[in-house]
Every structure is written in structure tokens, then in C-alpha cells.
Amino acid sequence: MIMGRKLEDMHPVREEFVRPCNGGSETWWLIGCALLTLTICSLSIGVRKANVQSQSLHSWQLNAFRDLRAEERGTYSALYTAAIEIDDTHQNGDGEWLEVSDMEQDFVPPFVHDAAWRRQGKLVWQRKLLPAGTLDMALYLGEPQQKEISGSFLLVMQHSHGNGSGHAAPSTHPSHEIWYSPSPHPRLPASYTDQALITSGWKEVVPLRGRDEIMRTKGENVS
Amino acid sequence: MIRIYLLAMVLLCMLVSPAGADSGKRLRIGITLHPYYSFVVNIVGDRAEVVPLIGEGFNPHNYRPQPADIKRCMTLDVLVVNGIGHDEFATEILRAANMEGRIPVIQSNKDVSLIPVSGTLDGKKIVNPHTFVSVTASIQQIYTISKELQKLDPDNAQEYRENTRKYVRKLRRMKAEYMQRVADLPGLDFRCATIHGGYDYLLQEFGLQVTAVIEPGHGLKPSASQLAKTIEKIRKLGVEVVFTEMNFPDKYVDTIHAETGVRIRHLSHLTSGAYTADSFEKGIRANLKALVDALIEAYQLRQGEAS
Structure with missing residues (x-):
């Protein structure tokens, strides 16, 4: 009592609820943010994977990177580069398709009989020309002498001579395709359309090219 | 005029x-x-x-x-x-x-x-x-x-x-x-390891494959356990030669050599030195020579073992 008055009357007690400052809500906010980040990342990875999976193959195609044996992949890579040279000579030369013997003498793999050729199944190559209307075709068939190491390869070179106006007429069909058969003596169809080759047991070999890898890793379309 | x-x-x-x-x-x-x-x-x-x-x-x-x-x-x-x-x-x-x-x-x-x-x-x-x-x-x-x-x-x-x-x-x-230098070598089961995955295209030229790669990723040093696994793999698969990078000595290559006795040879990554018109030819020639020499050496050692 102070001068007849109670202390409570002089200073009335006021009750107020004060939350403890222990960072409890911040923890929940942090966990929420982490979960949100994880969800966004997971969705982004999922979308990215979907792009990669979009490069799916047909049942009549093989992926050189994934489906061929190392020895066969060596033959395929060499044949793929040789096709560029065969095409270049055909377009910019006198319109001839290179002979197997010419490429052998010029050390062009897989036609040259070198150490790689011996290790990759000793394929015997032959060229077949098929002038058919406006489409000029050359086939290079390679059959293995060691069937336990490699199957057979068929390089189909084609060139449109639309309107008979020279070698460089535009065509929607690729200038070359490479086909594979596990048989050492594969059956060759009467005509060399995609359907005829598929029916005869051949499968088209599709490479994983640099442009595919750039699309997969950077999402850029290379022309 | x-x-x-x-x-x-x-x-x-x-x-x-x-x-x-x-x-x-x-x-x-x-x-x-x-x-x-x-x-x-x-x-x-x-x-x-x-x-x-x-x-x-x-x-x-x-x-x-x-x-x-x-x-x-x-x-x-x-x-x-x-x-x-x-x-x-x-x-x-x-x-x-x-x-x-x-x-x-x-x-x-x-x-x-x-x-x-x-x-x-x-x-x-x-x-x-x-x-x-x-x-x-x-x-x-x-x-x-x-x-x-x-x-x-x-x-x-x-x-x-x-x-x-x-x-x-x-x-x-x-x-x-x-290729001519190794033309007369019979089919040799040549097993090699490389320091990184940089030489597959080169070996493919000879119809060869790399048996083991030492670095877990390009430029990444292997951990102690990864190195132990590599040494085990080299022993198990009978690797004869390790191709390492020219001018880049690495301690773990010495460790592999000491542990397995495998021969060490050098190849070039071709991304150093002066920019010249013939630097690619010189570099790839040195790589072809190193690879051919290693193949001939492996063949001669096998011949010596057999006789």
C-alpha cells in the first residue's frame, strides 16, 4: 500500500501473449522453399529427359552408338565417313561412283585391307550400280569372312537427277543410308526401297551425331 | 607513253x-x-x-x-x-x-x-x-x-x-x-588402359578398344577406392600398357605402374602448343607412332615369352 492505494490500482497489470523468438516459423518457410525447389528441379529434369527419349527409333532401325558391337561400330564409322567422300566425288567429279578397288588403293576405310579391317571381321566389299530413271543409285555390300565378329553392311548411295539437269538436283531422300544384317550372306531384294530391304531382314543403322548430342545437352537445333 | x-x-x-x-x-x-x-x-x-x-x-x-x-x-x-x-x-x-x-x-x-x-x-x-x-x-x-x-x-x-x-x-x-607397320602382325589381343576417355577414336582406327579408363570423368582425379578398383581391373583383365597424357605427369599413374608393373606410354590430346598449319599432322603422327610402337612391343614380348 502506498498512500492508501494498492500497487495494482496505480499500475494495472496488462497481460500480453508474446511468441517465443526461436525461429520456428522460419524453419517451416525454409522447408517449404526447399520442397518447392526440389519439385521444380524434378519437373525440369523430367521435361529434359522427355526430349532425349523423343529420339526413338523404329523397329526396323538400329542405333550405332548403342546397338552395334565395338568392331561393327568401327566399320560403321568408317563407312559413314567414306559415304561423304563417295558422294563428294560423284557430285563434283564426272558423275561416277567410286570403285571399291579405287578406295582400297586410296587407303579409304573400311575398304582398305589394314589392321582394322582384319580385326573387324574382314569384310569383302562389292559395288553394284542401279541406274533407275531419274534416281542414280550405287550399292556397296560388305560381307564378313568372320561371322562371329561382324554382320553385313550395305551402303546405299543415291542421287536424284531430276529433269536430267545434272547431279545436284534437290532430293528429299538422304544421299546415303547404311543398312545392317546379322547374316554373313544376307538376302538382297529385287528392288532397293526401304520396305524391300526391311522385308529382306535388313535394319537401317542410325548414328548418334554431333547435332543430336548438341540438341540433347543444349537444346539447340543445328542445321 | x-x-x-x-x-x-x-x-x-x-x-x-x-x-x-x-x-x-x-x-x-x-x-x-x-x-x-x-x-x-x-x-x-x-x-x-x-x-x-x-x-x-x-x-x-x-x-x-x-x-x-x-x-x-x-x-x-x-x-x-x-x-x-x-x-x-x-x-x-x-x-x-x-x-x-x-x-x-x-x-x-x-x-x-x-x-x-x-x-x-x-x-x-x-x-x-x-x-x-x-x-x-x-x-x-x-x-x-x-x-x-x-x-x-x-x-x-x-x-x-x-x-x-x-x-x-x-x-x-x-x-x-x-598401318603398314603393323600389317604383318597377327591378330594380337592388345589390352590397354588410358588416363582419360580421349583416345577411343584413335584406337578405333586400328580396330582396338580401350580396356579400362582411369579417370572417373575427364579431368577428374580418381579417389583412393576408385584407383584400387582400377588397379584390380587392370590386373584381372591383363592390361599391358597404360597410355597417359604427354607432359602431364600424374602421381596415380606411378602408383598403377608400381602396383601392376604395367608399361606406361604417352599420347597427345592435341590441344596445346603453337597454332600452326601442321600441328595436327605432327600431333597425330606422334600418336600413331606411339600406338604402333606399343603394338609391336607387345607382340615382341609375347614372342619372347613363347620361345
């Missing part, structure tokens, strides 16, 4: 000046890695100027762009890149120079058939970006670069086409020299 003399001089100048100079300025072609300098110089000859995007003596794997690179990039008409590894700095430089989309970029590997890194510890198929450490995959790139340059510089297209053929033939003959 003076008029006739001046006219004759003008006509003489027109006759001796190169065709490219007549049709305007020479292309300034940027390149990112050493092999591409050699490829492009051999394609264009003196009809265009070839400019390395970064200076000599830098490691392209961890290169950080410098202000001088950005300035240099702004003077280019076209840029030639590997595009699938090793020259990521090119994108950064193009962006920093505000040249992205303003000059054509030739993706040398766009049509190369890629192969996986073989001999990885986990057996996963990872894309191998070292297409320039070989002859055949390089030839494919030389054709791609040449075709694109022919489109960009049609006045000199014929010259580029002829130069390309000559250069490709020269490279192929060089490879044939070394």
Missing part, C-alpha cells in the same frame, strides 16, 4: 592479285581448338584469315574468357567449334561479345557418328567428344567445315574443295604409313 605504261601496270596488278582479293575482304574465321586451326588453314590456304579465339598455352578444359578474347570475337565473320565438349568457352565469349546469332557458327561435329567412352568403371555409355584425336573422324569434320565455308565464301569454293581433297588424302596416307 606514260599512259600506256600505267595501263600495263594496272593490268599486270589485276593479273597477279589473287581472286579472293578481287571480290572483297578475306573472311576472318575463328577457331577454338588447335586441330581446328590446322583443318581450316589447310582448307582455305591464303584465301582467308584463321584466328584462334583464345591464346596459346591455355588449357581449354577449364578456360575462363578474357577481355581480349571478347574483343577478338567481335572482328570475326564465322566461328568453327567442336561443339560437343572442350570449347564451352566459345559460347560464353560469343554472348559476352554480343555476337551470338550475329555470325555463323560451324558445328564441326554435327555429322560425325559419335562413339561411347569404352572401359568406364561403371560400364555406362557416355558420349566421347574427342573426335579430333583421330584421322577418320577428323576427315568427316574437315568435309563439314569445308562445305560450310564453301557456302559462305562461294568465290573461293572451288579452291576450298580442291584443298580439302588434297589435305584429306595427305592425312589418310600418313595413317596408312603406320
Whole structure:
């Protein structure tokens, strides 16, 4: 009592609820943010994977990177580069398709009989020309002498001579395709359309090219 | 008389000046890695100027762009890149120079058939970006670069086409020299390991595969447990030779040698030294020689063991 008055009357007690400052809500906010980040990342990875999976193959195609044996992949890579040279000579030369013997003498793999050729199944190559209307075709068939190491390869070179106006007429069909058969003596169809080759047991070999890898890793379309 | 003399001089100048100079300025072609300098110089000859995007003596794997690179990039008409590894700095430089989309970029590997890194510890198929450490995959790139340059510089297209053929033939003959040296070796079961996955394209030229790769990723040092696994794999698979990088001594290669007794030989990654027209030929020749020597040595050792 102070001068007849109670202390409570002089200073009335006021009750107020004060939350403890222990960072409890911040923890929940942090966990929420982490979960949100994880969800966004997971969705982004999922979308990215979907792009990669979009490069799916047909049942009549093989992926050189994934489906061929190392020895066969060596033959395929060499044949793929040789096709560029065969095409270049055909377009910019006198319109001839290179002979197997010419490429052998010029050390062009897989036609040259070198150490790689011996290790990759000793394929015997032959060229077949098929002038058919406006489409000029050359086939290079390679059959293995060691069937336990490699199957057979068929390089189909084609060139449109639309309107008979020279070698460089535009065509929607690729200038070359490479086909594979596990048989050492594969059956060759009467005509060399995609359907005829598929029916005869051949499968088209599709490479994983640099442009595919750039699309997969950077999402850029290379022309 | 003076008029006739001046006219004759003008006509003489027109006759001796190169065709490219007549049709305007020479292309300034940027390149990112050493092999591409050699490829492009051999394609264009003196009809265009070839400019390395970064200076000599830098490691392209961890290169950080410098202000001088950005300035240099702004003077280019076209840029030639590997595009699938090793020259990521090119994108950064193009962006920093505000040249992205303003000059054509030739993706040398766009049509190369890629192969996986073989001999990885986990057996996963990872894309191998070292297409320039070989002859055949390089030839494919030389054709791609040449075709694109022919489109960009049609006045000199014929010259580029002829130069390309000559250069490709020269490279192929060089490879044939070394293939000839191993022509008489019977089918040898040659087992080798490499320090990184950079030599698959080169070994593929000989029909060989890498048995084991030591680095878990390009430029990553193996941990103690990974090294132990590699040593076990080398012993188990009977690896005879480890190809390591020239001028890059690594302690763990010595450890592998001490533990297994495997022979150590050197190959080059071809991305160092001076930018010269023949640096690719010299580098790849040294690699072909190292590989052929190792094959002959392995054969002779087998012969010695057998007798």
C-alpha cells in the first residue's frame, strides 16, 4: 500500500501473449522453399529427359552408338565417313561412283585391307550400280569372312537427277543410308526401297551425331 | 607513253592479285581448338584469315574468357567449334561479345557418328567428344567445315574443295604409313588402359578398344577406392600398357605402374602448343607412332615369352 492505494490500482497489470523468438516459423518457410525447389528441379529434369527419349527409333532401325558391337561400330564409322567422300566425288567429279578397288588403293576405310579391317571381321566389299530413271543409285555390300565378329553392311548411295539437269538436283531422300544384317550372306531384294530391304531382314543403322548430342545437352537445333 | 605504261601496270596488278582479293575482304574465321586451326588453314590456304579465339598455352578444359578474347570475337565473320565438349568457352565469349546469332557458327561435329567412352568403371555409355584425336573422324569434320565455308565464301569454293581433297588424302596416307607397320602382325589381343576417355577414336582406327579408363570423368582425379578398383581391373583383365597424357605427369599413374608393373606410354590430346598449319599432322603422327610402337612391343614380348 502506498498512500492508501494498492500497487495494482496505480499500475494495472496488462497481460500480453508474446511468441517465443526461436525461429520456428522460419524453419517451416525454409522447408517449404526447399520442397518447392526440389519439385521444380524434378519437373525440369523430367521435361529434359522427355526430349532425349523423343529420339526413338523404329523397329526396323538400329542405333550405332548403342546397338552395334565395338568392331561393327568401327566399320560403321568408317563407312559413314567414306559415304561423304563417295558422294563428294560423284557430285563434283564426272558423275561416277567410286570403285571399291579405287578406295582400297586410296587407303579409304573400311575398304582398305589394314589392321582394322582384319580385326573387324574382314569384310569383302562389292559395288553394284542401279541406274533407275531419274534416281542414280550405287550399292556397296560388305560381307564378313568372320561371322562371329561382324554382320553385313550395305551402303546405299543415291542421287536424284531430276529433269536430267545434272547431279545436284534437290532430293528429299538422304544421299546415303547404311543398312545392317546379322547374316554373313544376307538376302538382297529385287528392288532397293526401304520396305524391300526391311522385308529382306535388313535394319537401317542410325548414328548418334554431333547435332543430336548438341540438341540433347543444349537444346539447340543445328542445321 | 606514260599512259600506256600505267595501263600495263594496272593490268599486270589485276593479273597477279589473287581472286579472293578481287571480290572483297578475306573472311576472318575463328577457331577454338588447335586441330581446328590446322583443318581450316589447310582448307582455305591464303584465301582467308584463321584466328584462334583464345591464346596459346591455355588449357581449354577449364578456360575462363578474357577481355581480349571478347574483343577478338567481335572482328570475326564465322566461328568453327567442336561443339560437343572442350570449347564451352566459345559460347560464353560469343554472348559476352554480343555476337551470338550475329555470325555463323560451324558445328564441326554435327555429322560425325559419335562413339561411347569404352572401359568406364561403371560400364555406362557416355558420349566421347574427342573426335579430333583421330584421322577418320577428323576427315568427316574437315568435309563439314569445308562445305560450310564453301557456302559462305562461294568465290573461293572451288579452291576450298580442291584443298580439302588434297589435305584429306595427305592425312589418310600418313595413317596408312603406320598401318603398314603393323600389317604383318597377327591378330594380337592388345589390352590397354588410358588416363582419360580421349583416345577411343584413335584406337578405333586400328580396330582396338580401350580396356579400362582411369579417370572417373575427364579431368577428374580418381579417389583412393576408385584407383584400387582400377588397379584390380587392370590386373584381372591383363592390361599391358597404360597410355597417359604427354607432359602431364600424374602421381596415380606411378602408383598403377608400381602396383601392376604395367608399361606406361604417352599420347597427345592435341590441344596445346603453337597454332600452326601442321600441328595436327605432327600431333597425330606422334600418336600413331606411339600406338604402333606399343603394338609391336607387345607382340615382341609375347614372342619372347613363347620361345
